[in-house]
Amino acid sequence: MTITTRQIGPCFAAEVEGLDLRKPLSPDEVAAVHAGMDEHAVLVFRDQRIDDAEQLAFSRSLGELEHAIGTSLRAPDEYRLPTTFADVSNLDQHHQVFARDDRRRLFAIGNRLWHSDSSFKAIPAKYSLLHARSIPSRGGNTEFADMRAAYDALDDETKTEVEDLICEHSQIFSRQQLGFTDFTDEERARFAPVRQRLVRTHPSTGRKSLYLSSHAGGILGWPVPEARAFLRDLVEHATQRQFVYAHRWRVGDLVMWDNRRTMHRARPFPVHEPRDMRRTTLVGTPTVAQVTATS
Numbered sequence: 017m018t019i020t021t022r023q024i025g026p027c028f029a030a031e032v033e034g035l036d037l038r039k040p041l042s043p044d045e046v047a048a049v050h051a052g053m054d055e056h057a058v059l060v061f062r063d064q065r066i067d068d069a070e071q072l073a074f075s076r077s078l079g080e081l082e083h084a085i086g087t088s089l090r091a092p093d094e095y096r097l098p099t100t101f102a103d104v105s106n107l108d109q110h111h112q113v114f115a116r117d118d119r120r121r122l123f124a125i126g127n128r129l130w131h132s133d134s135s136f137k138a139i140p141a142k143y144s145l146l147h148a149r150s151i152p153s154r155g156g157n158t159e160f161a162d163m164r165a166a167y168d169a170l171d172d173e174t175k176t177e178v179e180d181l182i183c184e185h186s187q188i189f190s191r192q193q194l195g196f197t198d199f200t201d202e203e204r205a206r207f208a209p210v211r212q213r214l215v216r217t218h219p220s221t222g223r224k225s226l227y228l229s230s231h232a233g234g235i236l237g238w239p240v241p242e243a244r245a246f247l248r249d250l251v252e253h254a255t256q257r258q259f260v261y262a263h264r265w266r267v268g269d270l271v272m273w274d275n276r277r278t279m280h281r282a283r284p285f286p287v288h289e290p291r292d293m294r295r296t297t298l299v300g301t302p303t304v305a306q307v308t309a310t311s
């Protein structure tokens with residue numbers, strides 16, 4: 017069966033038909049998925065009853081996996097899933113829903129802010145693949161914003177202003193916005209800021225996009241409040257409804273997005289209901305050289 021895509025979002029995002037993710041992809045199918053990603057940036061695969069091994073195999077057929085080590089507040093013995101997965105659920109290692117005030121849950125609420133995955137890493141994420149194993153009775157949508165359309169819609173003066181700006185990204189900055197500040201010294205060291213360009217050029221399409229994220233907390237050479245106000249204005253611009261696709265989950269959906277040209281955010285859902293979402297992630301490429309701290 018040939019693969020078909022049907023656009024479902026305003027200027028991006030498409031549903032894919034004709035692929036069974038339980039089976040290995042042919043080279044032609046791999047090429048078609050990448051081409052679909054280049055065109056639509058978000059691809060939705062419905063009714064995919066895959067297990068962890070099948071999700072890993074599909075992800076690996078598209079590129080190199082990113083490992084989720086030390087990026088959450090789970091201690092090493094509190095992982096529910098292997099580090100080939102980012103555990104996007106609200107479940108502890110015994111599959112119990114986190115208590116409302118659990119620190120690990122409160123940290124994960126950071127996903128409700130618009131962000132791009134792993135922008136806080138020197139090598140940020142390329143694609144993310146999120147699979148729904150169980151979903152709450154209501155709420156819990158994921159929204160996506162097209163950062164290429166948002167860039168294109170900037171006026172020329174702003175395009176010139178942002179062109180060479182470098183931002184600092186850290187999970188401390190994103191959590192600070194929500195009033196979550198009780199990090200240990202070890203966590204502060206682990207979450208030290210990295211640099212990212214504010215404008216990225218997509219390697220396949222040559223198109224520019226804004227590289228924004230809740231993790232961005234400063235612009236090199238700018239006073240912090242001015243930088244944050246400016247970044248906030250850009251996020252407000254980039255997440256206007258005409259740039260946003262909202263995904264309503266069904267169990268078995270796999271949604272894949274290109275972090276280089278989209279942002280996304282989780283929406284709230286009832287606190288005590290399980291939501292089991294498992295993410296595999298492909299590594300991307302650095303946007304700028306890091307400067308290592310000198311002692």
Ligand code: OGA
Pocket residue numbers: 104127133144146156157158159280281282283293295
């Ligand atoms: C993610 C993420 C949003 C959601 O998987 O990276 O931000 O709705 N998920 O769970």
Ligand code: MN
Pocket residue numbers: 127131132133280
């Ligand atoms: Mn995310």
